Amino acid sequence: MRIDIADARRAFCGLFAAALISGQALAQAPPAAPAIVPANVLLAEHSNWFTPAKIYDLRREHYPLASYPAGLNYEIYSAVGFDLANTILIKGPSRAPSGERELIVIDTLGNPEVSQRTIKAFRAQGLLPQCPDFSFGQPVPAACKLPLRAIIYTHNHIDHTFGVWGFLDLADRPPCPVADPKTPGADTVLDTAVENRDCVAVIGQSKINDGVGTTALVTGTIIDARSSYMYGNFIPRNHVNSGIGPQELGARTEVDGKQVLVNGSYRMPSRTFSNELKVLAAGVQMQLVYVPSETNDELAVFLPDRRNGTTPPSDNDWSGPGLLQSAEVIQGPSFPNLYSLRGTAYRDPANWFRSVDRLRQFNAWCMVPSHGPPLCEASNIQRLLKNFRDAIQFTHDQTIRWMNKGYTMNELAPLVESLYLEAGQHDYLMGQLDGVRPIKNQNVAANRCPDSPARVVPPHQAVPPAQDCVNPRDYLRPFYGSVVQAVREIYVGSVGWYEADPVALRPTPPKRMAEETLKLTCVPKPQGNGAMICGADAANIAAGDALAKARSLKQGGEEAESLAQFQRAAELATIVVRAYTQLLPSDAIAEVQALKTARALKAEAFLGLAEPQLNPNWRNFYITAAHELQDIPLPSDIKGGLVAPGVIGALPAAAWVNSLTLRLRAEVTAKNAVNQSFGFWFPAEGNQGFGAQGFLLHLRHGIAEFVQETAAGQPLPQRDVAAADFSVSMSKTALDALLLAEARGADEFRKAWDAAVQSGQITCLAGGNSCLEPFAKHFALYFDPKPTGLPPLADR
Incomplete structure (x- = not known):
């Protein structure tokens, strides 16, 4: 027609x-001043999971488990509500020379200042030794040192890793030398009493450094901006919670009478593995297993009872029952965040629900997640795991089913959501979750929370029902992830952005x-x-x-x-x-x-x-x-976060040099047919243990090629780096100063460069000083400063 x-x-x-x-x-x-926006009553009540902050001692709190297993040689505590994620502390049977029990930490929170605040909460409850009070950043009194034997990262996200130095600074020994990130560790056994006697082992899955590096040096700038919107960092008056924990805010400390931001930090692992690692630390025997889910480097930790009793066996049987630390495979309490609005690489839901199935294979009497309170009793755990994985599989499989019928991304999202809500799957799963008994509901009659009125209430107003009650249905309510955002991600992750209508091939801007x-x-x-x-x-x-x-x-x-x-x-x-x-x-x-x-x-x-x-x-x-x-003032830039200098500086120098390729001013270099090279030489120093390293950036018109090996696959020798058009030798001290300065803008970067040149921390690799000014001049001409501004996200 x-x-x-x-x-x-x-x-x-x-x-x-x-x-x-x-x-x-x-x-x-x-x-106008920011409006107070009323909150959905269910969202307001959801804070009950994390408020007030609480340290769970599973020896005493393990509802609905009838009794705590007898004869275990370790104690385990989960600190919930102190940050977006939890930190889990294990006291082993082994004792340090001080007589104190040695410690293992799983996940380190998102900031060292927050980590040390949480450690003070452990001390206040008598769970760690008392010591003289001291402020963050001050020298640590000897009496405050802790017999830390191992730190385990469950995955690379900021709220699980970037508080690591808050723990390491309090350890009674230094961290172990970092492992070469290019070579995964063997899937064998790590006995820290043998291999890491005088240092703190830092353990992660082999892909963790790639995850940290990608966000710190590739996507982190825009993700930091989007995260600030997603977590409500600029709307404290309107904030309720962040779904899987309390509000995530940057920590601050006082320096010279002023409040300053405390940036996160990182420490690369001293030991990695690919699929499974047996770990003996502080006298505790643990099985670490690879469970790709929210990230591609996720690991879970299982502590079999039979290997952690008074007389551990000498056989190789690691079967349950036991305690399971489930990382963020079980996320929440919430419907899983199969796609994050802040921006993320593809999270394959099929991998995720199969990793939940891996957790189901462990006969766990208690499950300690990285978000939310512990969940105890075997049938209770199995009920949650089954329904959680079923929700993921339904979302994935029905998206693929209808995609293969020709439905496009934005057609699929409401379709699959409607199927989930109206075809009986949602009601079935919610009915199943009614049988889950959360640890916080020990004193709630019949495990039932009163039905909430269907209305909204101002945040921070008293909200019915009783604050002691948490609703088990929250484990699949959209408090963090949602079906519609997951469906769109599954479509793009499966067939890409093109929906097969050629009108989209070159759309009107x-x-x-x-x-x-x-x-x-x-x-x-x-x-x-x-x-x-x-x-x-x-x-x-x-x-x-x-x-x-x-x-x-x-x-x-x-x-x-x-x-x-x-x-x-x-x-x-x-x-x-x-x-x-x-x-x-x-x-x-x-x-x-x-x-x-x-x-x-x-x-x-x-x-x-x-x-x-x-x-x-x-x-x-x-x-x-x-x-x-509304022109309500927002910060002009984002400091710290994923791209904090302490994070980038903890990565190999190659990561920073390589990231410069993403800042090349192609409109300058291509137009001027640039064909030049920059050489960077980093002398052997510090505790990374990689030896001297050299790298080249070869600019050819509109690209910068990163070179770190010869044609024969060997590390670049110094003579090759010195042969570049512009080449310098840069100490680790100078690099750290430049990283700190570039986060404050181009002028500060140049000041730090000049200071490093004057102090001899940056020199010409070929001798003399004649190369330094040409290097700096052409570097500033060809490469963008580090982006720090907050771009418009909605006003466009």
């Missing part, structure tokens, strides 16, 4: 009644498309008489009309229809905002007042969408994006 263009335009223009131009009034007002759409957008003038308003004003009127409908529907209790109208308002306003976006120069710029109106309308729509959300990540994104649109 042929459609007449004029008829189509008239039909489109007639869709909206011009009943509201409230956005213009909104836009006239100065930036977003700004141009928005401009062209506005030319077709018309609504009747409020005065009637058949006259029309077109362009940006028409889109804003339509957005305002949608907002009015959303409010009316909300007051009438029609939540789904109300959310649809809030979404429509946001989408219509976005057309105007996008038409103004100045990512690229354009002559077609609409009136400034129309942009202000659109931004105000879009912000109000986002606040309306935020209010009923169960998922705190969605809620936080909506609210922070609204603040961005």
